[in-house]
Amino acid sequence: MDSQRNILLISLALVSFLLFQQWSASKNTIHKATEQRELSSDTTSQSSVASQSTLAGELLPSTDVIKVTTDVLTLLISTFGGDVVEANLNKYSAELNSSEKFTLLKNTPDHKFIAQSGLIGPQGIDLSSSNRPHYQTSKRNFILADGEDEIRVPLSYQKDGLRYTKTFILKRNQYAIDVEFDVVNNSDYNSTVGIYAHLRQNLMDSGGSITLPTYLGGAYSTQDTRYKKYSFKDMKKNNLSLNLPDGEGWIAMIQHYFAAAWIPRFEANANLYTRVINNIADIGIRIPSKTIASGKTEKFMLTLWVGPKLQKEMEAIAKNLDLVVDYGWLWFIAKPLHTLLSFIQSFVGNWGIAIIILTFIVRGAMYSLTKAQYTSMAKMRVLQPKLQAMRERLGNDRQRMSQEMMELYKREKVNPIGGCLPIILQMPIFISLYWALMESVELRHSPFFAWIRDLSSQDPYFILPILMGASMFLIQKMSPTTITDPMQKKIMTFMPIVFTFFFLWFPSGLVLYWLVSNIVTLIQQTLIYKTLYKEGITL
Known part of the structure; x- marks a missing residue:
């Protein structure tokens, strides 16, 4: 030859x-819906979801958000439910030579991409879009000061003799955010509480072009599956439901260069799930409920990654999380x-x-x-x-x-x-x-x-x-x-x-x-x- x-x-x-590559991308394409809805107008259908986890996330006035700033992240956290409704990456510009920072999570009329988490179960406080806690906090602006390596953002709520505290823990030069739930049972009866965390986004085109075949959609990892994409089309077709016997795994929403992911910590028998309601898709994790005796405290912990696809850092956070940097079937080369x-x-x-x-x-x-x-x-x-x-x-x-x-x-x-x-x-x-x-x-x-x-x-x-x-x-x-x-x-x-x-x-x-x-x-x-x-x- x-x-x-x-x-x-x-x-x-x-x-x-x-x-x-372009054919593969087009297989997963879902055209954007022509109408964007306000989730608050769909309360009736949302509250009937068996999982009880919330579908809230409506646009909030600025007085209902907390601003948290570190060297690499600027977050807006809603006091209504404690959701991360905006995440700006301070070291990445939106466009070349732009002073505006890249926004990964957002809650705008034309694009919703937020990280939600909450408490469910008999004594849960996140039961529907209209029944969520309005957390109290000591201040509205948290800044990681020079010389500090960590900042804690506690949100508190009390109901029926139980004290709920949701704490965001951010560290210097890290895109991984620990989220702790502490439930103190000061009532006279046993209480049962579980947690959920999901990423919510509008149904979008899967992205890419013939010269740049990138992917936009969901992904997950379990003990049996190191890494698998789960596109918006997959979510519309089938609701994902997978168990994590030893709690090892994660879910994510990924796009070119950036990703958001929820990782359970030290929790056995977690469940990975997806669902689609109208033009909104969720991919998330449920942690089984725990019974808290009167006078006792129970803690749940999750980690939220929100940032660029940095392989070394992601690998240190969770097993196989670095695989969101998708090299295809020739990844080993x-x-x-x-x-x-x-x-x-x-x-x-x-x-x-x-x-x-x-x-x-x-x-x-x-x-x-x-x-x-x-x-x-x-x-x-x-x-x-x-x-x-x-x-x-x-x-x-x-x-x-x-x-x-x-x-x-x-x-x-x-x-x-x-x-x-x-x-x-x-x-x-x-x-x-x-x-x-x-x-x-x-x-x-x-x-x-x-x-x-x-x-x-x-x-x-x-x-x-x-x-x-x-x-x-x-x-x-x-x-x-x-x-x-x-x-x-x-x-x-x-x-x-x-x-x-x-x-x-x-x-x-x-x-x-x-x-x-x-x-x-x-x-x-x-x-x-x-x-x-x-x-x-x-x-």
Whole structure:
């Protein structure tokens, strides 16, 4: 198989891969409903839900929220139910060069995405949208001061001799928020209380495009399932219900670069669930009820992650939570590549330079495969006159033709698939790098140099895609071909143009990788051709 056929194979494989990703994304697409509803208007249907967990979350006046500020988070917590109704990520801007911070959780008329939690059961206080506690708090503004590593935000409520305290615990430089429920039974009778926590969001399109096939929707983890997406379409079709015998697992709502997740702590037999009412989807966790004797106290604990997809930090919070950085089925290759990329960046301080170095390392590691590919291609080209003479001599006798061809290959020590096998082996590396770069939140709004101010967005002047197309054209020109079919020749001629157009909308970090990979190919081609020429093999 000659070089230009190899290019065609890579091209078709990449296009097929991207089309498959887009098809997968479109499978999970749910068009936004044309109407947004106020949840408070649906109290009757909501209060009938058997789980008793609330479906509240209506828009609240500013006087009913508490503001909590740390170095990495700014939260708005509703005093009505103690829900996190807004979460701003202080170290991530909404847009490039914008002073406005990225808002992950929000409670606006056109988009609801909030983190709810509460107490259910016979003595629960979160029984319906109209029957939730209005917590009391010592102040409306909590700030993590300089020199402090932790801030506690307690919300309190009393009813029928029971004192309920819901405490948010935030720590410096952490996106994980511990949420503690303390129930003190000062009544004369035993009380039974359980808790729930869910993430609530409007039904949304699953997101992504053919050049950036990202995912927006639910996900979960259990003892038996390390990581599984559960899209809005899945939620509409079936209500999820899974048990966690030892309490190990989590639920999440994920999107490109960011995620929110609830993780139960030290609670056996928790239940993961989903449900959809009108245009609102919940994915959550229920903790079994506990009986609290008169005069006793019971504690429940959950952790809420709300922030970027930082693998190391997420892995430390919960087992398999780092898998929300979705590298697909080649995660076992992509994850080490991301680790290597991060290691390189820690030295060079620039993600674009790190991508270039990583590309040289990966292509250098595959040099032996590349050399084998071109050597096999060269030997096959040398045999072309003998093969042509064989075809003319044997005519349509395919059986003898096959036998004599195999004898010729064996005699000349040529592997007829030697030019194809290296390409097949390299494709998983290419695809893994694609995902490693696309899923890395570290590349978001990260500059390279000059006009490339954001490696996660397209090149504003299309210079990198044009250079990539030019390098692809040079690879074609340097690679001799045995293609005689006019249609194949036309396809090969237009392939750099097609790929240039295709890459115009790719994130510049991915285009940079492909451009550098082509440059490395040109260098390797030149070196290999010189070596083959010295050995008396011409192309």
